[in-house]
Amino acid sequence: MVVERGGSPASDDDLVEALRRGDQEAYAGLVDELTPALTRLALAHVPSRAVAEEVVQDTWLGVINGIDGFQGRSALRTWIFQILLNTARTRGKREKRTLPFASLRRRAEEGRNEPAVEADRFQGRRGEYPGHWSRPPAEWSSPEVRLAQAEARDTMLATIAELPPRQREVITLRDIQGYSAAEARNALGVSETNQRVLLHRARSKVRAALEELLDAQEVPG
Amino acid sequence: MSRPAQDPLEAMSCQQFVEIVTDYLERQLEEARRLWTEEHLAECDACRTYLDQMRQTIAALRGLGDESIDGAQRERILAAMRTARPSAH
Numbered sequence: 001m002v003v004e005r006g007g008s009p010a011s012d013d014d015l016v017e018a019l020r021r022g023d024q025e026a027y028a029g030l031v032d033e034l035t036p037a038l039t040r041l042a043l044a045h046v047p048s049r050a051v052a053e054e055v056v057q058d059t060w061l062g063v064i065n066g067i068d069g070f071q072g073r074s075a076l077r078t079w080i081f082q083i084l085l086n087t088a089r090t091r092g093k094r095e096k097r098t099l100p101f102a103s104l105r106r107r108a109e110e111g112r113n114e115p116a117v118e119a120d121r122f123q124g125r126r127g128e129y130p131g132h133w134s135r136p137p138a139e140w141s142s143p144e145v146r147l148a149q150a151e152a153r154d155t156m157l158a159t160i161a162e163l164p165p166r167q168r169e170v171i172t173l174r175d176i177q178g179y180s181a182a183e184a185r186n187a188l189g190v191s192e193t194n195q196r197v198l199l200h201r202a203r204s205k206v207r208a209a210l211e212e213l214l215d216a217q218e219v220p221g
Numbered sequence: 222m223s224r225p226a227q228d229p230l231e232a233m234s235c236q237q238f239v240e241i242v243t244d245y246l247e248r249q250l251e252e253a254r255r256l257w258t259e260e261h262l263a264e265c266d267a268c269r270t271y272l273d274q275m276r277q278t279i280a281a282l283r284g285l286g287d288e289s290i291d292g293a294q295r296e297r298i299l300a301a302m303r304t305a306r307p308s309a310h
Binding site: 024027028031032035036037039053056057060061064065115116117119122129130131132133136137138139140143144147148152153156157171175176177178181196199200203204206207210211 | 234235236237239240242243244247249265266267268270271273274275277278279280281282283284285286288289290291294295297298299301302303305
């Protein structure tokens with residue numbers, strides 16, 4: 001069993017106790033903290049915001065019903081994400097077409113054949129330096145400011161919305177929620193290597209989308 | 222920096238770097254491959270820029286985590302929870 005950052009099973013004790021007592025403030029705090037991320041994750045599996053919100057609501061009801069039986073074998077928040085994912089996947093199966101073969105689907109989700117950067121940005125075999133940049137990335141000016149603006153946020157959210165579900169799950173937990181690799185693995189039930197492959201594909205796509213946005217914003221000359 | 226003697230690999234290409242960057246940031250490269258990567262970074266401005274952009278991307282994604290809950294959704298959830306557990310007042 002992996003010991004987890006922040007929400008280690010022991011440090012959850014007081015909160016779990018409050019939830020078992022039906023402490024409304026404790027519930028509201030947790031609902032405020034986790035609902036945006038839960039909704040984003042649910043949207044990876046179901047076709048609309050409305051259905052995603054239903055899945056999230058069912059998840060919270062699942063927390064109320066399950067808290068007395070919560071064993072503390074994983075961190076509280078990891079357990080809540082597991083409830084959400086089970087609910088969302090079950091609901092999603094009813095509403096979405098799936099690829100016929102599990103292995104094919106897994107390859108597609110991991111994006112094994114997708115390059116992090118389009119091949120045409122590198123020199124080909126006959127170039128002077130094969131595999132080196134032909135169109136290198138340009139440094140972003142004032143990235144902290146520009147990446148915090150609404151346009152960049154919208155670009156990131158739109159890119160994440162287009163990701164295959166597994167990639168979306170990993171980038172949401174790791175980068176948006178700031179969970180450790182171990183926590184993400186526990187919540188999602190993926191191997192260390194898969195977790196990293198999925199994270200790599202997802203991050204690479206978000207970077208590429210931001211590059212496109214920021215390069216287009218630069219005044220030429 | 223000279224390449225470790227046991228490293229059988231050619232000099233890294235930029236195309237290889239962009240695929241190894243997450244393993245590098247996650248500190249999941251074995252020593253020889255980490256040195257191979259750092260050797261490339263020491264010589265390649267463009268890949269250092271790429272690495273910066275990945276770090277900036279990660280920081281920007283973290284900023285999305287500050288999103289606060291939708292007010293109407295919050296009310297619906299809390300109302301459903303009160304119905305489910307009337308003792309929770």
